[in-house]
Amino acid sequence: MEDIVTDFLCGFDSFQKDVNPQLLEKLRETQNPKALVIACSDSRVDPAILFSCSPGDIFVIRNVANIVPRYTPGSSIHGVSAAIEYAIVYLNVSHIILLGHSNCGGIASLYTEVKGEFIGPWVNILREVKEDIDVVYADLSEEERRRCCEMEAMRVSYSNLKTFPFIHERLKTGTLSLHTWFFDLRDAKLVHLDMEQELPIDILFDTL
Numbered sequence: 222m223e224d225i226v227t228d229f230l231c232g233f234d235s236f237q238k239d240v241n242p243q244l245l246e247k248l249r250e251t252q253n254p255k256a257l258v259i260a261c262s263d264s265r266v267d268p269a270i271l272f273s274c275s276p277g278d279i280f281v282i283r284n285v286a287n288i289v290p291r292y293t294p295g296s297s298i299h300g301v302s303a304a305i306e307y308a309i310v311y312l313n314v315s316h317i318i319l320l321g322h323s324n325c326g327g328i329a330s331l332y333t334e335v336k337g338e339f340i341g342p343w344v345n346i347l348r349e350v351k352e353d354i355d356v357v358y359a360d361l362s363e364e365e366r367r368r369c370c371e372m373e374a375m376r377v378s379y380s381n382l383k384t385f386p387f388i389h390e391r392l393k394t395g396t397l398s399l400h401t402w403f404f405d406l407r408d409a410k411l412v413h414l415d416m417e418q419e420l421p422i423d424i425l426f427d428t429l
């Protein structure tokens with residue numbers, strides 16, 4: 222029987238053997254990543270692997286469907302917002318990369334009505350987008366609408382990031398840049414999405 226845990230430990234041995242000792246020395250006391258990456262928890266879209274990063278390169282937040290909630294201080298305990306605050310205010314990263322992907326289980330759960338005690342309320346942040354797409358593209362297949370939703374849902378997180386005053390301020394002064402990228406698992410392409418514009422139909426439906 223495959224022992225995945227043994228594989229992980231072998232993998233760590235390889236990492237320890239190959240890692241640059243000077244880099245580890247530099248990172249021993251502190252980190253100075255230049256970018257915050259917000260990605261899905263999906264096992265196929267690890268940003269450190271996709272972008273060929275070394276330790277210390279990126280500060281990463283991962284959750285179901287790479288969602289950023291609105292800035293809502295004081296209302297509850299916020300893991301995502303705490304990590305965003307740490308990256309921006311204390312680590313002073315100069316880039317935020319919002320990384321979406323195709324065939325996202327989190328987005329699919331909006332269509333399959335997977336509820337879950339926690340998944341349902343979490344992905345509901347995106348429900349309005351899904352419902353709008355269902356109306357506008359009612360003549361398209363569910364698969365096509367879901368792909369469209371995977372991209373358009375990123376607009377919600379993109380807008381929500383700007384509701385954080387410390388992000389809004391840095392975007393205004395040009396000390397922070399916001400990027401929206403979509404990793405397509407079907408052909409391993411990275412698509413750059415301009416969330417300030419309407420997304421072109423050929424990108425939304427991959428008719429390139």
Ligand SMILES: [Zn+2]
Pocket residue numbers: 261262263285286287322324325326327328
């Ligand atoms: Zn996903």
